[in-house]
Amino acid sequence: MRDVAVIGIGCTKFGEKWESSFRDIFVEAGALALEDAQLSGEKIDAMYVGNMSAGRFIGQEHIGALIADYAGMATRHIPSTRVEAACASGGLAFRQAVIAVASGMEDIVVAAGVEKMTDVESDESTDTLTGAADREWEGFMGATFPGLYAMIAQDYIHKYHMTREQLAQVAVKNHYNGARNPIAQFQNEITLDTVMKSTMVADPLRLFDCSPVTDGAAAVIVAPFERGREFTDTPIKVLASAQASDTIALHDRRDISTLDASVAAGQRAFKMAHLTQKDIDMVEVHDCFSIAEICAIEDLGFCRKGEAGKFTADGETALGGKIPVNTSGGLKACGHPVGATGIKQVCEIVQQLRGTAGKRQIDGAKIGMTHNVGGTGATVAVHILGRV
Amino acid sequence: MSVARFWRHLPQRYNMVGTKCEKCGRHFFPPRTFCPDCRRAGKIVEHKFVGSGTVVTYTVIHTAAEQYAMLTPYVLAIVKLDEGPQITTQIVCRPDQAKIGMKVKSVFRKIATDGESGIIHYGTKFVPVE
Numbered sequence: 001m002r003d004v005a006v007i008g009i010g011c012t013k014f015g016e017k018w019e020s021s022f023r024d025i026f027v028e029a030g031a032l033a034l035e036d037a038q039l040s041g042e043k044i045d046a047m048y049v050g051n052m053s054a055g056r057f058i059g060q061e062h063i064g065a066l067i068a069d070y071a072g073m074a075t076r077h078i079p080s081t082r083v084e085a086a087c088a089s090g091g092l093a094f095r096q097a098v099i100a101v102a103s104g105m106e107d108i109v110v111a112a113g114v115e116k117m118t119d120v121e122s123d124e125s126t127d128t129l130t131g132a133a134d135r136e137w138e139g140f141m142g143a144t145f146p147g148l149y150a151m152i153a154q155d156y157i158h159k160y161h162m163t164r165e166q167l168a169q170v171a172v173k174n175h176y177n178g179a180r181n182p183i184a185q186f187q188n189e190i191t192l193d194t195v196m197k198s199t200m201v202a203d204p205l206r207l208f209d210c211s212p213v214t215d216g217a218a219a220v221i222v223a224p225f226e227r228g229r230e231f232t233d234t235p236i237k238v239l240a241s242a243q244a245s246d247t248i249a250l251h252d253r254r255d256i257s258t259l260d261a262s263v264a265a266g267q268r269a270f271k272m273a274h275l276t277q278k279d280i281d282m283v284e285v286h287d288c289f290s291i292a293e294i295c296a297i298e299d300l301g302f303c304r305k306g307e308a309g310k311f312t313a314d315g316e317t318a319l320g321g322k323i324p325v326n327t328s329g330g331l332k333a334c335g336h337p338v339g340a341t342g343i344k345q346v347c348e349i350v351q352q353l354r355g356t357a358g359k360r361q362i363d364g365a366k367i368g369m370t371h372n373v374g375g376t377g378a379t380v381a382v383h384i385l386g387r388v
Numbered sequence: 389m390s391v392a393r394f395w396r397h398l399p400q401r402y403n404m405v406g407t408k409c410e411k412c413g414r415h416f417f418p419p420r421t422f423c424p425d426c427r428r429a430g431k432i433v434e435h436k437f438v439g440s441g442t443v444v445t446y447t448v449i450h451t452a453a454e455q456y457a458m459l460t461p462y463v464l465a466i467v468k469l470d471e472g473p474q475i476t477t478q479i480v481c482r483p484d485q486a487k488i489g490m491k492v493k494s495v496f497r498k499i500a501t502d503g504e505s506g507i508i509h510y511g512t513k514f515v516p517v518e
Contacts, residue, residue: 123454130453136397137418138476140389140499140509142449142456147464150447158445158488202464203448203483251466251474256445 001102003225005235006385008037009347014216014335015185022058022116023070029217029340030071030112037221037231041072044221045106047080050093050113051339056128058119067112086132087288089113090218090342091243091372091381097222098241098383107224113344114217115337125213129338132375134249146210146289148250148376150202153291156257157204162294162309164204168195169313170290171208171332177319178329180359185214185335195290209290214335218343220350234354239275239367240384242268250376259377262299269369269382270301277301280384281365282352283323284345286373287330293317296371297325300382319360327352327360342372342381353387389502394509401511404437404494406473415471439494440517441469448483455500467492467514478513491517 010032012025020028026049034041049067054060068080083093090113097111117125130139133148156162172192178184190208198207221231228235244264247253254260270276283300287293294308302323303311311317317325328334328348331341349368351357357365367386373379399405406417410431414423417437423430446465449456456462463479463486479486480497492514499511 127453134476139453140511141476142452142459142462142464142478142499143476144449144452146451147447147449150449151445151464151466154447154488155445200448200450202450205447249476251444251476256466 002104004098004101004222004238005225005228006220006238006346006350007223007228007231007235008033008039008221009350010034010036011183011218011344011347012216013183014214014337016118017215018118020215022054022060022114023066025116025215025217026067026112026114027070029114029219030110033110033219033221039108039221039231042076043108044073044078044110045108046078046100047073047110047112048093048096049080049082050089050091050342051082052084052086052089052115053128053131054116056131057125058116085379086374087286087336087338088342088372088374088379088381089339090344091370091383092342092379094220094342094346094383095241095243095381098238101222101224107227109222110219111222111343112217112219113340113342115339116215117213117337118215122213138249138251144202146202146205149289149291150205151250152257152295152376153204156291156294159257160306160309164196165192166309166313167209167290167294168192170287170293171195173312173318174287174326174330174332177327177360178333181329181334184329184333185212186329186333205289205291211288211331211336214337216335216337216340216344218340218347220343220346234387236350236353237386237388238383239386240269240273240382242272242382244268244380246378248375248378253377257295258305259295259299259373259380261377261380262296262371262373265380265382266300266371269384273384275367275384279367280323280369281367282327282349282362283325283369283371284328284348285325285330285371286341287326287332288336288373290332292373293325293330297323300369300371319362324362327357327362342370345370345372346383346385349385353385389509391507394507402496404439404512406435406437407432408435415473417469417473417475438470439512441467441492441514443479443486443488443490443492444468444474445488446479446486448486455502465514480513480515485516493517
């Protein structure tokens with residue numbers, strides 16, 4: 001297997017992009033990534049595109065071909081493949097691109113992610129997202145996504161006695177980071193009070209515990225590591241790529257407040273990279289809800305089960321803490337265009353490793369991790385990236 | 389949900405008919421036709437669940453999808469059935485009554501309506517056991 005490097009990244013600004021179409025945003029992200037790698041389109045051998053539900057959000061399927069076409073690749077007939085795993089679609093698209101290059105099958109491959117969510121009413125987007133869980137046996141019974149994560153939170157609080165304020169601190173921290181990220185959907189800092197007084201969505205989760213509905217696209221370009229310096233002075237090496245699955249329904253899990261797929265993917269990634277938690281300088285985790293970040297940092301082994309609330313409230317996950325989590329602002333503040341999120345996480349870690357993350361830069365960052373979840377944990381993708 | 393899609397699950401939704409594996413004794417609700425433990429060596433047969441269980445975790449839904457909006461606030465829970473499997477369901481009780489560990493039993497109730505003139509979906513919810 002060949003070593004693989006990320007040689008280019010590009011990301012649109014995230015937000016409610018009423019003025020832009022699905023096509024506009026993925027072309028923008030792709031062009032930014034090509035420009036970043038100083039690469040012309042003719043060098044691209046293949047594309048993988050993470051997208052959860054263009055079929056429901058804009059009534060468009062066959063996204064692989066559409067994107068290749070509007071990226072100007074149609075007459076070159078390159079293979080272009082859509083990858084779907086709900087909110088983990090981007091993470092899996094990246095993994096497929098890495099596998100394609102590592103195998104020797106392709107050389108220069110684009111991994112992109114895109115979601116255009118605001119062309120439907122909020123009722124319809126809520127219903128579409130419910131398709132990431134078990135439609136027949138969760139959705140039909142009146143479960144919503146905030147509802148499912150609220151049941152994880154209730155179970156967690158019952159077992160480990162985390163306070164509501166500790167949980168709210170996740171959102172406060174992520175908004176602080178988002179305020180330092182020019183592409184973030186929300187660039188305003190908030191207080192504990194903002195979270196605690198926001199509308200109740202599904203007890204105990206309030207509006208500010210939830211990631212927003214977002215339009216956005218992101219793209220990265222991967223190549224054989226040995227060729228990395230043809231394109232950039234700072235090729236970022238992919239040290240590990242891991243993926244795991246679990247039951248589609250939350251109710252079938254061994255433990256409601258542990259995502260066993262996060263545990264499995266995390267362990268596989270550390271093993272593949274011959275690294276431990278202590279080696280990681282910062283991590284982008286899948287905080288679709290505040291409780292999801294709490295579970296993630298425990299499931300990946302950055303603190304013991306039941307202690308992530310205190311760990312967060314003590315500032316250990318903030319910029320300058322023991323393990324900065326979601327320097328981009330996370331899904332909460334940077335935004336969550338579901339198919340694009342996994343790719344955006346890679347873009348953020350690459351910026352940190354290049355030392356170009358501006359006001360949210362972690363000094364001397366050498367190794368970073370991404371953690372992308374589909375549904376309530378039925379799919380998880382974990383990647384470790386390093387500057388070598 | 390289309391008529392055919394709803395209709396084919398009537399035995400499960402109305403009467404809690406699931407399955408069990410005769411080889412290992414594990415019960416499945418919703419039904420599975422393949423035992424994840426015994427795999428091809430398993431023998432799956434129908435099983436009608438008693439319909440009693442315990443609340444594992446719950447939430448009170450304040451913001452729901454359109455079809456369920458008239459029910460808010462409602463209690464959504466994961467219930468562990470006495471036979472073993474866990475299911476997602478609604479508990480018919482006041483939001484402040486719900487608690488983890490509460491004993492519940494199944495009842496036949498309306499679940500959702502497809503708009504004003506669409507079909508009405510019935511199914512199983514749970515109520516607290518006094």
